[in-house]
Amino acid sequence: MNYNILISDPLSEDGIYPLRQADGFDITIETNMTPEQLGERIGDFDALLVRSQTQVTRAIIEKAKHLKIIGRAGVGVDNIDLEAATEHGIIVVNAPDGNTNSAAEHTMAMLMSMARKIPQAYYALRNHNWDRKSFVGVELKNKTLGVIGLGRIGAEVAARAKGQRMNVIAYDPFLTPEKADKMGVDFGSVEDVVRAADFITVHTPLLKETRHLINAKAFDMMKPGVQIVNCARGGIIDENALYDAIKAGKVAGAALDVFEQEPMVDFRLLDLPEVVATPHLGASTIEAQEIVAVDVSNDVIRYFTEGTVRNSVNLPSVPKEIMAQIEPYFDLLERLGIFLADLADGTAQEVNIQYSGELANVEVGPLTRNMLKGLLKRYLGEIVNDVNAMYFANLKGVTVNESKSTAAKGFTNLITVEVKTANGTRKAAGTLLNGQGARIVKVDDFLVDVVPKGNLLFIRHNDRPGVIGRVGTLLGQENVNIATMQVGRSNAGGDAIMMLSIDKPAEQSSLDQLTELAEIEKVTAINL
Ligand SMILES: NC(=O)C1=CN([C@@H]2O[C@H](COP(=O)(O)OP(=O)(O)OC[C@H]3O[C@@H](n4cnc5c(N)ncnc54)[C@H](O)[C@@H]3O)[C@@H](O)[C@H]2O)C=CC1
Numbered sequence: 001m002n003y004n005i006l007i008s009d010p011l012s013e014d015g016i017y018p019l020r021q022a023d024g025f026d027i028t029i030e031t032n033m034t035p036e037q038l039g040e041r042i043g044d045f046d047a048l049l050v051r052s053q054t055q056v057t058r059a060i061i062e063k064a065k066h067l068k069i070i071g072r073a074g075v076g077v078d079n080i081d082l083e084a085a086t087e088h089g090i091i092v093v094n095a096p097d098g099n100t101n102s103a104a105e106h107t108m109a110m111l112m113s114m115a116r117k118i119p120q121a122y123y124a125l126r127n128h129n130w131d132r133k134s135f136v137g138v139e140l141k142n143k144t145l146g147v148i149g150l151g152r153i154g155a156e157v158a159a160r161a162k163g164q165r166m167n168v169i170a171y172d173p174f175l176t177p178e179k180a181d182k183m184g185v186d187f188g189s190v191e192d193v194v195r196a197a198d199f200i201t202v203h204t205p206l207l208k209e210t211r212h213l214i215n216a217k218a219f220d221m222m223k224p225g226v227q228i229v230n231c232a233r234g235g236i237i238d239e240n241a242l243y244d245a246i247k248a249g250k251v252a253g254a255a256l257d258v259f260e261q262e263p264m265v266d267f268r269l270l271d272l273p274e275v276v277a278t279p280h281l282g283a284s285t286i287e288a289q290e291i292v293a294v295d296v297s298n299d300v301i302r303y304f305t306e307g308t309v310r311n312s313v314n315l316p317s318v319p320k321e322i323m324a325q326i327e328p329y330f331d332l333l334e335r336l337g338i339f340l341a342d343l344a345d346g347t348a349q350e351v352n353i354q355y356s357g358e359l360a361n362v363e364v365g366p367l368t369r370n371m372l373k374g375l376l377k378r379y380l381g382e383i384v385n386d387v388n389a390m391y392f393a394n395l396k397g398v399t400v401n402e403s404k405s406t407a408a409k410g411f412t413n414l415i416t417v418e419v420k421t422a423n424g425t426r427k428a429a430g431t432l433l434n435g436q437g438a439r440i441v442k443v444d445d446f447l448v449d450v451v452p453k454g455n456l457l458f459i460r461h462n463d464r465p466g467v468i469g470r471v472g473t474l475l476g477q478e479n480v481n482i483a484t485m486q487v488g489r490s491n492a493g494g495d496a497i498m499m500l501s502i503d504k505p506a507e508q509s510s511l512d513q514l515t516e517l518a519e520i521e522k523v524t525a526i527n528l
C-alpha cells in the first residue's frame, strides 16, 4: 500500500528528494489552497507537509481521517493545532535546527538595513531621486544590542553582533550569569535589556508569556532613538504600541519580518519611513529550505517504515506494558511540573523526583518526562512534550535526578518533586487517592490536600490571628470567590501557608493588595 503525502506549502524540491526516492509514497503538491479546499482534500492523505502558511486548525484535523503525521518544515509550530493533533493521535514533527543560520543572517541583514536605511535609500533611488541627506544612518560598533530569547537563533545573532563589535546584553529564562559569561554577553532581566539597549532584537517563540512582551510600558523604558528588530513572531511586539512609539519619536527604527496578522492586512506601520520590512523571509534561503524539507521528509519516511521519528513535537511513545500501570499518573505528573514552575522563584536549574511505593518497581521515565513537560512548557511553550522534554532539559542545562523507594508513607504511591532555582528550592508531593483522583498532599514542608486543577493561590504568611479573615475579605471585595481553602503552619505563631482554590484567575491588582497585608510574605498565583 502506498502512503499519500500532501505538500500544501512551497517546499524545496531538493528537500523532498528523499521522499520521491523512497518506495511507497505518492506525493501531491497543492499550494495556495483555501482552508475550505484543504478541508475537502485532507481526508485522502496519510501525511501533510507544511511551512508556516498552511493553518492546520482543529477543523482541518477533524476532517483528516487518515492523517498520521504532520511535518513542519521549520521551527515554529504555531500554525498547527498541537492539542487537536495529539488528541487525534497525529504525530507532529518539525525541523528545529535547519533554519537557525538563515534566520540569524536575516536578522543581521535587517538590523543593518535598518541602521543604514538601505531599503529607504534604494526606494528613493529607484524613483530617480539622488538624495544623500535623508538617509544618514548610525553605526553598530560600540552600541549595545539587547537580545530577548537566547536560544538557537538568539545565540547566533549575539555571536554575529559581537563580530560587529557590539556589546550584547541578553535575557532568557534559562540564561545564568555563568552561561552569559561564557558566551561573552551581559546578563540582565527583560527590563535591564530594554533600558540598556541601543538596538533590541527578539527571538522567543510566541507564547502567552511573550505576546506583547514589548509593549507601551517597555517602549517607555527604552532609550530615545532605540531601534528594534522582530524576526521571530508577529505579536511579540505590540504593533499598535510600536506605531505610537515611532510617531512619538521614541523609536528611530523598526525592522520587521513577522506580523501580528500574516499575510499582512494592516499596512499602517509600513507607511512610516522608520520601518523596514520583509514578508516573513527569515528562513527563505535555498540552504535552509533544503535542510528543513530533508529533515521532515526523513522523519515521515522513518515513521512509516520504522515507526520512529527524530523531531517529534507531540509523540507519546510509551511501551504498552508500562503504559497500563503508569498512564493514570501522567496528568498528575504534568500538573506537578506546572505547579512547581509557577511556584518556584526563577527558572529550574535542578529537578529531583522521588517515586515512593509501587512505582519504585517499574520504569518511571515516561512519568518524569510528563513532569518535565509541565515544568518546561511554562518557558518553552507547547513545543515541549513527554518525548522531547528530557532533550530540552539537557539543552537548557537543567539537571534531572530520579530516585525510588518502596516505602510510601501510607500512600500506594507518592511522587515528590523538588525544583531548585538560583533563588531557592520548592517542593511538592502528589498521589492518586483511590477513587478520588489526583491530589497534591505536600507543599514544601506543609501537609495539604489539593486537587491540582484550576486557579490556585499559594500564600506564605505569618501565623497571626485574623489573617485568614483578612485574606477572605479582601478577595471578597475583589469579587473573587474562594472554592476551597486550606491552612497549615510549622508551629503556632510561626511560618504558615494558605492554599486557596478560586473560581477565576485573580487580577494582578488583587495579588498586589494581598501582598501588602502585613502578615503576608508572598502570594503566588498558580494556573493548572
Ligand atoms: N522569521 C522566520 O522565518 C523564523 C522565525 N523563527 C522564530 O524564532 C523563534 C526562535 O527560534 P529558535 O531560536 O530556533 O528557538 P529556541 O527554542 O532555540 O529559542 C527560543 C528561546 O526563547 C526563550 N524564551 C522563552 N520564553 C521567553 C521569555 N518570556 N523571554 C525571553 N526568552 C524566552 C527560550 O528559553 C529559548 O531559549 C521560533 O519560535 C520561531 O517562532 C524561527 C525560524 C525562522
Ligand SMILES: O=C(O)CCC(=O)C(=O)O
Binding pocket: 051, 052, 053, 073, 074, 075, 076, 077, 099, 280, 281, 282, 283, 284
Ligand atoms: O517556513 C517559513 O518560511 C517560516 C519559518 C519560520 O518562521 C519558522 O521556522 O518558525
